[in-house]
Amino acid sequence: IANNLPCESTPFHGRREELDDLTMALASPDVRLLTLTGLGGMGKTRLALAAARHFIRAYTAIPPRFPAGVWFVSLAEVESDDEETLARAILQSCGGRPLEGEPALGAVIRHLEGEACLLILDNLEHLPAARDFVADLLHKLPNLTLLATSRHALELRQEIVRHLDGLPVPADAHDVGVASMSMLVERLQRLDDGFRLTPAVIPSLIHICRTLDGWPLALELAAGWAASLPLSDIAERVVTSIAVLTTTMPDVSPRHRSIEAVLNGSYLLLTPAQQRILAGLSIFQGGCDLNAVEAILRATLDDLTMLVRRALIRQNDGRYTMHELVYQFARQKLVHSGEQERVAKAYATYYLHLLTSQQKALYSLHPLPAVQRLRSEQENITRAWLWAAEHGEYGALSAALPALIRFYLFTGWDREGEALLRKTRTFIPSSPLAIDILLAQITFCQKSGNYDETQSLLESLPPWETLSPVQQMEAHLSWARVFTAWGKVSAARKHWEHALRLAREINHYEAMAVSLNELESLNRYDGQYMAEIADLREKVRDLWVQRELDIFAGGISIHHRRYRDARDYWQDALEISLELEDGATAAVLYNNLGDVLRELGEFEQSEAAYQKALEFGRKYHFGWVRRNVLEGWARLCVLRGEYEQAVAMLKEAVQLWADSKERYGEVLSYICLGHAYAGLQRWALAKDAYHHAMTILPDMPHLALESLAGLAYICWKEGNEHDARAYVARFLAALEHTEFAGFASPDLSYARVTEVLQALGEKAQAETLLSRSLSADASAQG
Incomplete structure (x- = not known):
């Protein structure tokens, strides 16, 4: 078939689906005009030629x-869009000649009329009048099919538009066969025949592909630096500077010798208002919605639509975003425009007001819409927050701080919240606001499990008497959490009581709920605070507090062996957490459900819950949940007789708990380690583990019950009747003043001591203990 298609100078990579789609469309007689759109250098011409x-x-x-x-x-090189110029360009390419005195357009029509032909018009974006010319050709040549390439659509009724984005980028180190990687590697090998795709270079190649979002021209320009720079340097430079993406090769079209030239070509086609909007859009992080861009940049929907059509920005699911390289280009334009400070101030004002406007909803029974609204703007909120801190907008920060804290707590972004507030403090002089921000940072720090840093920050607070009542309450809460984690019961109780008193005085429901829950827990759930907790549960209209009360109610239930109640409370709290995408709290609740399902004997479901807890912990970088899971899962292994697996888990758990200085968890891990060694009949190691557990927190005697039961059992197994009797006596004496926590697999300890008592001839005591165990079991089942 007659044609003038140029030869391919380099291999064609990827685009298989796009090529098949384009070929099928052109094969249909009903398709008269098809336009490929996209940024310059995106591969529109190559795809059009491949289809042709x-x-x-x-x-x-x-x-x-x-x-x-x-x-x-x-x-590309045609400068005028008048009819004669365009027609002459077509004639020249098709080998036609006008007759004497014949207009060029007439010659084109004469040359192309008759049988069907395909005409590819490449690079139409800079020729606005070409749209009318194309419409005229289609009208006068009914057998003509036009395939056009342009940075924006022609907007004709017959037009079918296919937009091109970058080539697919690798998802991970195993995904090296995607088109962007194969193209980049092929270009590198053209420059250096010794280049090989090895594990050492894959991370840099992936970084380049992802940063450039698979933009073919950008990949080619980046590869051009391989002779001068290591790949790792290229990978870093493309992130920070668009200037690196350039070439001086004479056989590359001047308009494609740099990404900056490509983008400048599109920029010059915009109106002044559109140029201003494009520059201003670089202020946003992670995109923006129409409301934001209208309020901050005074943009119109028509102008935004034109920027989308010219492929300079993207519109998806109601948000406007831009390619990283377009962002760098637009950022340069904003800096040089002299408008940067005005736009930044409007930006900070808008997003801090957005944060403040959601505060009421965040502290209500229906916070999910507010959380979702703020989640989509988290990057913008962070940037606006730091700008306001750096530029002294302290009033706006103070007004927005409660909403910021609750938003980060709901999402489980504890580390991100702590990092943001730590950076904020570098801009805030000594003031009540500085103390509020420090206390908020402390909250996120301790929620991340970093108690040493929490203590250091608490010690940096000014004297108690200089703090407001709310600040004193927050400080007491944080000190109480630290001492609770470290097993310092008396100190913890003192601070919980101070926090509760202040919370009552200022009617702070959240602090009241936390303090009451923790004090009831320290009192071994003796009911002292239960009436007030129940009353608070009826009054509170805050989903965060209600979830905390559900979590606590689950704790009470499992302690008293009401396992099904505990499961239901924690399942409700988990559903709230999943809906809020609060992965950190979800990880904790999956771990709790693993515990309660284990005690219900639902071992497979228990293991699945522990696996979920670990999965969420990894996904949300919530590492400290692992030590909780290992201890609970090891108990499951003990109950299933998988003692070696339990030992392996517990050795890791003990080390993790010791590193964290959370003594309570360390005690439980040593106890369970004793159970596992006892199951393996490694009596000496089991006794060492039990004895060590009893020495860590001597002022919490209820924790000694499991160890005493285990030691009695081992001594009996070893034939040491004297010591077995002594440990049984200590066990029974302790049981008069405390009880087993339901999560501690009490049936195991009851069974061991009952077996020892029977073996020692103490049948009456054995029956009494067995009756107590059965009574507890009946309560649990009920």
């Missing part, structure tokens, strides 16, 4: 789709 080549092969049994030929017309 499908129609120049002649087949004996199949009539050709375009018997009159396939003609490629490059308009």
Whole structure:
């Protein structure tokens, strides 16, 4: 089939789906005009030519789709869009000549009329009048099919538009066969025949592909630096500077010798208002919605639509975003415009007001819409917050701080919240606001499990008497959490009581709920605070506090062996956490559900819950949940007789708890380690583990019950009747003043001591203990 298609100078990578789609469309007689759109250097011309080549092969049994030929017309260097100039360009490419005195357009029509032909008009974006010319051609040549490439659509009724984005980028180190990687590697090997795809270079290649978002021209320009720079340096430079993406190769079109030139070509086609909007859009992080861009940049929907059509920005699910390289280009334009400070101030004002406006909803029974609204703007909120801190907008920060704290707590972004507030403090002089921000930082720090840093920050607070009542309450809460974690019961109780008193005085429901829950826990759930907790539960209209009360109610229930109640409370709290995408709290609740399902004997479901807890912990970088899971899962292994697996888990758990200085968890891990060694009949190691557990927190005697039961059992197994009796006596004496926590697999200890008592001839005591165990079991089942 007659054609003038240029030869391929480099291999064609990827685009298989796009190529198939384009070829199928062109094969249909109903398709008259198809336009490929996208940024310059995105591969529009290469794709158009690849599709066109499908129609120049002649087949004996199949009539050709375009018997009159396939003609490629490059308009990149055409400067005028008048009818005669465009027609002459077509004639030149197709090999036609006008008759004497014949207009060029008439010659084109004469040359192309008759049988079907395909005309490829390449690079139409800078020729606005070409739209009318194309419409005229289609009207006068009914057998003509036009394939156009442009940075924006022609907006004709017959037009079918196919937009091109970058080539697919690798998802991980195993995904090296995607088109962007294969293209980058091929270009690197053209420059250096010794280049090989090795594990050492894969991370840098992935970084380049992802940063450039698979933009073919950008990948080619980046590869051009391989002779001068290590790949790791190229990977870092493309993130920070668009200037690195350039070449001086003479056989590359001047408009494609740098990404900056490509983008500048599109920029010059914009109106002044559109240029201003594009520059201003670089202020946003992670995109923005229409309300924000209208309020901050005074943009119109028409102008934004034009920027989308010209492929300079993207619009998806109501948000406007831009390619990283377009962002760098637009950022340069904003800096040079002199508008940067005005735009930044409007930006900070908008997002801090947005944060403040959501405060009421965040502290209500229905915070999810507010959380979702703020989650989509988290990057913008962070940037606006830091700008306001750096530029002294202290009133706006103070007004927005409660909403910021609750938002980060709901999402479980404890580390992110702590990092943001730590950075904020570098801009805030000594003031009540500085103390509020420090206390908020302390809250996130201790929620991340970093108690040493929490203590250090608490010690940096000014004297108690200089703090407001709310600040004193927050400080007491944080000190109480630290001492609770470290097993310092008396000190913890003192601070919980101070926090509760202040919370009552200022009617702070959240602090009241936390303090009451923790004090009831320290009192071994003796009911002292239960009436007030129940009353608070009826009054509170705050989902965060209600979830905390559900979590606590689950704790009470499992302690008293009401396992099904505990499961229901924690399942409710988990559903709230999953809906809020609060992965950190979800991880904790999956771990709790693992514990309660284990005690219900639902071992498979228990293991699945522990696996979920670990999965969420990894996904949300919530590492300290692992030590909780290991201890609980090891108990499950003990109950299933998988003692070696339990030992392996507990050795890791003991070390993690010791490193964290959370003594309570360390005690439980040593106890369970004793159980596992006892199951393996390694009596000496089991006794060491039990004895060590009893020495860590001597002022919490209820924790000694499991160890005493285990020691009695081991001594009996070893034939040491004297010591077995002594440990049984200590066990029974302790049981008069305390009880087993339901999560501690009490049936195991009851069974061991009952077996020892029977073996020692103490049948009455054995029956009494067995009756107590059965009574507890009946309560649990009920």
